[in-house]
Amino acid sequence: MKGIRFSENVARIDISGIRKIFEAAGQDAINLGLGQPDFDTPEHIKTAAIKAINEGFTGYTVGTGIPELREALSCKFKEENKFSVSAEEIIVTSGASEALAIALAALLNHGDEVLISNPGFVSYNALTGILSGKAVSVPLAEDLTMKPEAVLERITPKTRAIILNSPSNPTGSVASRADIKALAEIADDHNITIISDEVYEYFIYEGEHVSPASYSDNVITVNATSKSYAMTGWRLGYVAARKDYIDQMLKVHQYIQACANSIAQKAAYAAVTGPKDTVTEMREEFRKRREVLIKGLNELGMECLPPKGAFYAFPKVSNSAEVASKLISNGIIVTPGTAFGSEGDGHIRISYAASMKDIERALSIMEKVL
Numbered sequence: 491m492k493g494i495r496f497s498e499n500v501a502r503i504d505i506s507g508i509r510k511i512f513e514a515a516g517q518d519a520i521n522l523g524l525g526q527p528d529f530d531t532p533e534h535i536k537t538a539a540i541k542a543i544n545e546g547f548t549g550y551t552v553g554t555g556i557p558e559l560r561e562a563l564s565c566k567f568k569e570e571n572k573f574s575v576s577a578e579e580i581i582v583t584s585g586a587s588e589a590l591a592i593a594l595a596a597l598l599n600h601g602d603e604v605l606i607s608n609p610g611f612v613s614y615n616a617l618t619g620i621l622s623g624k625a626v627s628v629p630l631a632e633d634l635t636m637k638p639e640a641v642l643e644r645i646t647p648k649t650r651a652i653i654l655n656s657p658s659n660p661t662g663s664v665a666s667r668a669d670i671k672a673l674a675e676i677a678d679d680h681n682i683t684i685i686s687d688e689v690y691e692y693f694i695y696e697g698e699h700v701s702p703a704s705y706s707d708n709v710i711t712v713n714a715t716s717k718s719y720a721m722t723g724w725r726l727g728y729v730a731a732r733k734d735y736i737d738q739m740l741k742v743h744q745y746i747q748a749c750a751n752s753i754a755q756k757a758a759y760a761a762v763t764g765p766k767d768t769v770t771e772m773r774e775e776f777r778k779r780r781e782v783l784i785k786g787l788n789e790l791g792m793e794c795l796p797p798k799g800a801f802y803a804f805p806k807v808s809n810s811a812e813v814a815s816k817l818i819s820n821g822i823i824v825t826p827g828t829a830f831g832s833e834g835d836g837h838i839r840i841s842y843a844a845s846m847k848d849i850e851r852a853l854s855i856m857e858k859v860l
């Protein structure tokens with residue numbers, strides 16, 4: 491038998507819990523497990539991509555990304571997120587996924603600690619481990635947000651980064667301005683970097699979106715067109731930070747990615763500079779579905795905080811794995827909270843990026859089987 495010695499960092503990691511669930515579900519199951527809008531990419535964005543192909547814009551671009559897109563993002567950050575970054579302080583990446591990876595790669599040495607909310611988005615722990623760092627869990631408060639006090643208690647001389655994700659996957663919680671300001675102060679006081687994953691910024695139903703970079707420049711802001719413009723498959727994200735961060739991240743980006751997809755960059759330019767009515771339409775549709783879903787879950791006796799943002803409900807259940815597998819065997823795909831960390835036990839994640847018809851059908855099946 492051949493004995494290949496694989497990377498221990500990689501061997502230790504489990505295949506994503508979410509994938510296992512999809513594979514177990516039947517073909518015509520109602521899918522409330524997906525983390526992507528059930529909308530098509532808007533026409534004007536597709537047209538820009540087709541134009542790019544027809545004009546032969548199909549080669550490598552400059553590694554940081556096409557200048558007009560970085561300029562447009564620089565304006566977006568100033569207008570919407572209330573902080574200043576120049577086009578030189580932005581790298582266009584292959585989705586938020588690559589942005590997170592290059593941010594962590596730039597920061598971590600062996601054993602360095604990263605504070606990560608538990609439950610939290612699956613990639614944070616995995617990427618930290620792949621990059622030889624140590625993920626340190628931060629349990630969430632009652633309102634399912636990460637509190638500055640909980641972060642402060644876990645800071646050690648090895649802490650290098652705090653990953654903040656507001657609005658959050660999987661809980662749908664939105665951090666308050668006061669908490670974000672306090673976290674930014676902690677980052678400054680301890681010389682720690684906040685990696686702020688803002689991919690759900692446009693999907694807020696209560697409260698406001700606040701970027702920590704509006705309070706501190708010890709912040710790497712990660713975002714993507716994936717969720718905002720229903721473009722998950724286009725693989726287009728971006729990262730904004732001070733030039734010293736960018737210089738390090740750019741090296742990683744150049745060697746693992748060279749540049750983001752040229753056609754998707756043109757499409758992203760059309761998205762960022764074009765009309766935003768499709769974003770509003772999506773948000774208002776999610777808002778309606780959220781109301782129906784939360785009301786339905788509460789009527790079933792499932793305790794569920796109304797999620798303030800993103801497109802996930804995170805109700806309490808007696809046993810995550812049992813309830814998820816019972817629902818899956820009855821044709822409804824949901825994700826057990828444990829897929830997002832040990833503290834997700836006692837919850838399931840239900841995505842409402844699915845049609846109203848599917849949400850209503852799922853609620854009526856749940857009423858029978860739970």
Ligand SMILES: Cc1ncc(COP(=O)(O)O)c(C=O)c1O
Pocket residue numbers: 525584585586587588611655658659687689714715716717722726727
């Ligand atoms: C919180 C969060 N960050 C990042 C990503 C990855 O985004 P992208 O598809 O742009 O790589 C996701 C996708 O589900 C997510 O939920």
